[in-house]
Amino acid sequence: MKRFSLQTSTRNQMLDILSDAQKALDSILAESNNQNSNGACLIYCPHTTAAITVNENYDPDVKRDMLHKLQQDIPKDDNYHHAEGNSDSHLKASLIGTSKLVPVENGQIKLGHWQGLLFCEFDGPRQREVWVSFLSAG
Amino acid sequence: MKRFSLQTSTRNQMLDILSDAQKALDSILAESNNQNSNGACLIYCPHTTAAITVNENYDPDVKRDMLHKLQQDIPKDDNYHHAEGNSDSHLKASLIGTSKLVPVENGQIKLGHWQGLLFCEFDGPRQREVWVSFLSAG
Amino acid sequence: MKRFSLQTSTRNQMLDILSDAQKALDSILAESNNQNSNGACLIYCPHTTAAITVNENYDPDVKRDMLHKLQQDIPKDDNYHHAEGNSDSHLKASLIGTSKLVPVENGQIKLGHWQGLLFCEFDGPRQREVWVSFLSAG
Numbered sequence: 354m355k356r357f358s359l360q361t362s363t364r365n366q367m368l369d370i371l372s373d374a375q376k377a378l379d380s381i382l383a384e385s386n387n388q389n390s391n392g393a394c395l396i397y398c399p400h401t402t403a404a405i406t407v408n409e410n411y412d413p414d415v416k417r418d419m420l421h422k423l424q425q426d427i428p429k430d431d432n433y434h435h436a437e438g439n440s441d442s443h444l445k446a447s448l449i450g451t452s453k454l455v456p457v458e459n460g461q462i463k464l465g466h467w468q469g470l471l472f473c474e475f476d477g478p479r480q481r482e483v484w485v486s487f488l489s490a491g
Numbered sequence: 492m493k494r495f496s497l498q499t500s501t502r503n504q505m506l507d508i509l510s511d512a513q514k515a516l517d518s519i520l521a522e523s524n525n526q527n528s529n530g531a532c533l534i535y536c537p538h539t540t541a542a543i544t545v546n547e548n549y550d551p552d553v554k555r556d557m558l559h560k561l562q563q564d565i566p567k568d569d570n571y572h573h574a575e576g577n578s579d580s581h582l583k584a585s586l587i588g589t590s591k592l593v594p595v596e597n598g599q600i601k602l603g604h605w606q607g608l609l610f611c612e613f614d615g616p617r618q619r620e621v622w623v624s625f626l627s628a629g
Numbered sequence: 630m631k632r633f634s635l636q637t638s639t640r641n642q643m644l645d646i647l648s649d650a651q652k653a654l655d656s657i658l659a660e661s662n663n664q665n666s667n668g669a670c671l672i673y674c675p676h677t678t679a680a681i682t683v684n685e686n687y688d689p690d691v692k693r694d695m696l697h698k699l700q701q702d703i704p705k706d707d708n709y710h711h712a713e714g715n716s717d718s719h720l721k722a723s724l725i726g727t728s729k730l731v732p733v734e735n736g737q738i739k740l741g742h743w744q745g746l747l748f749c750e751f752d753g754p755r756q757r758e759v760w761v762s763f764l765s766a767g
Contacts, residue, residue, distance in 0.1 A: 425569075465538055531671050546677050
């Protein structure tokens with residue numbers, strides 16, 4: 354497993370992490386002399402108020418609209434009991450999911466044409482970590 | 492990795508893809524002379540307005556109700572900025588998730604008794620693709 | 630693949646299953662003489678009205694708030710057609726997701742500092758099962 358860090362800058366944010374994830378995968382495969390491997394790459398967020406998704410990374414309005422609608426339906430304040438004021442962030446993290454598994458062909462993360470790999474910050478700004486693992490096809 | 496195509500027929504739809512996914516897995520395992528393998532099968536949707544889920548595939552009203560409630564809470568028009576008119580589709584894709592990983596025993600995808608493997612169209616009708624990978628137990 | 634059972638006690642509930650999942654993983658790795666393996670562990674829920682998530686397991690109010698907000702936005706009764714009265718449970722299962730994949734290092738499930746592995750009951754109380762598989766890093 355390899356890790357990388359990132360710094361988010363607002364409370365709700367989606368950041369492209371594909372090149373960081375590919376670098377981590379390159380380094381895993383280089384260490385195992387396995388550069389052309391097939392399988393899948395697990396992109397794991399070890400936090401409880403952030404998540405990973407795969408979605409469009411072309412028009413920034415898509416990310417804006419997704420975050421805006423999530424915030425509208427799951428507002429920061431809403432009769433929550435948890436004293437830290439971030440229950441909305443925890444729920445959004447569980448709805449989007451703490452990890453994504455993406456295909457790997459010949460050592461390369463393989464996404465659909467319009468897809469990006471997005472770190473989803475729901476309680477920033479914060480320093481965050483992402484864990485990357487490779488799983489083998491056989 | 493193997494791919495198969497499907498054609499959706501309405502804007503929001505859930506379609507059973509278990510037999511297509513099993514056929515793709517059969518073909519992967521046959522090529523690797525590995526027909527009785529154990530592990531997991533990654534069912535990956537390379538699109539940004541569709542998703543994969545596992546849920547009941549017996550009473551069609553379950554699929555109808557899930558789609559109806561999603562559409563009610565995340566309507567097509569809702570103050571979005573993205574000009575293509577499908578921001579709801581992108582958000583639903585990220586909430587349901589672009590892939591599912593399901594167990595494989597002796598070369599067979601293993602679901603719970605009432606579970607089906609469902610392709611979720613959120614911006615159809617369209618021609619779509621699904622990518623299938625096998626990951627080995629060890 | 631190994632299985633374990635659990636009993637839920639209310640309609641909506643989140644229960645920590647990390648130690649059960651680790652025991653199942655221990656038993657898988659012991660059988661394959663592979664105790665220090667690296668890879669990932671698939672925690673799979675074979676039901677259609679329950680799910681698995683990774684989130685905070687420290688302040689019980691986080692679980693309470695997530696369940697409360699989900700119930701508020703996706704109420705039990707809401708113009709559904711499915712006659713069993715649990716369409717909300719099916720949708721919540723698909724939104725949270727029927728499985729999670731978590732990293733394994735040296736045979737140990739590796740979560741973030743504040744993360745717990747949570748079984749999410751959305752139509753209890755019921756007797757439930759969880760399926761655990763190990764996927765190898767290479």
